[in-house]
Amino acid sequence: MVFKIRAPSLEYLSISNCFKWQHILNSLPSLLEVYIDLNDVYAAKEAGEISYSNSITKLVQDVQHANSLNVTQNTIKYFGNATTPLPKLTRLSKLAIKELAHGRKFHHQNWTNPAGVPLCMLSSLGEISIINCQDCEDDLQLIKYFLQHGEVLEKIDVYVANNLNTKAHLEMVKKISVFCRLSPTCEVHFLKRNSGSCKKHMIRSLDVIPFDC
Numbered sequence: 001m002v003f004k005i006r007a008p009s010l011e012y013l014s015i016s017n018c019f020k021w022q023h024i025l026n027s028l029p030s031l032l033e034v035y036i037d038l039n040d041v042y043a044a045k046e047a048g049e050i051s052y053s054n055s056i057t058k059l060v061q062d063v064q065h066a067n068s069l070n071v072t073q074n075t076i077k078y079f080g081n082a083t084t085p086l087p088k089l090t091r092l093s094k095l096a097i098k099e100l101a102h103g104r105k106f107h108h109q110n111w112t113n114p115a116g117v118p119l120c121m122l123s124s125l126g127e128i129s130i131i132n133c134q135d136c137e138d139d140l141q142l143i144k145y146f147l148q149h150g151e152v153l154e155k156i157d158v159y160v161a162n163n164l165n166t167k168a169h170l171e172m173v174k175k176i177s178v179f180c181r182l183s184p185t186c187e188v189h190f191l192k193r194n195s196g197s198c199k200k201h202m203i204r205s206l207d208v209i210p211f212d213c
Helices: 041-047 049-062 073-081 137-149 166-177
Strands: 002-006 012-016 022-026 033-037 068-072 094-098 127-133 155-160 187-194 197-203
Touching: 033 073, 041 049, 049 073, 068 073, 073 094, 127 137, 137 155, 137 166, 155 166, 166 187
Parallel strands: 002 022, 012 033, 033 068, 068 094, 094 127, 127 155, 155 187
Antiparallel strands: 187 197
C-alpha cells in the first residue's frame, strides 16, 4: 500500500508503527514538529535489516523541513545500519529521543555510530533531550556520539530513569562528564523527576576534557 501526503500547510505530523505502508511525503514546507516511532519487527525481517534501515532514513529525510523532531530510540538506532546518505534536516534545531525501552526485546537493540554525520549536527541542531536514560553502554554511546559531532550544540538534557539510584546516577554523571565534545559551549543537564518534582545537576563544558584530547 502506498501512503501519500501532500500538505503544504501541515505543521505537525506523527507516524507510528505503520511502516508496512510505503510513505511518499512531499510538499511539506511548513512542518514544525514531527514524531516518528517505527520498529516493526516483521517488516524488518521481511525487508532485511539494511533495506529497512534505509527506508527509515529516507522517511526522516522526507520531513527535512521540520524544526523539531521527536523519535524513539528504537527508531534512531536504525541509522547505524543504513547505507544511504543520512538525513540532512537543515532546519532542525531540537531533537528529542523518547521512550527508551529498556528490558524489552526489539529487532535492533544496540546503538551503532552511523558512517557519517547529519548536516543538522554541523549547522542547526542546538538542543537534544534524551528521556528515560540509564547508566548502560548503549545510552552512553548515544550521548557520546552527539557530544562528539554536535558542532553547534548548546545543551543536552538527560532525563535520568526513575529506577536509577543515587549511586548509579552519580556514576553516569561521572562517565559523561569526561566525554569529549565538539561544541565548546555545550552543557549537559542531568534531570530526574521524583514525586512530581524535577532535580537538576549541570556540568559545564569547562569541567570536561577538550574535544581534541
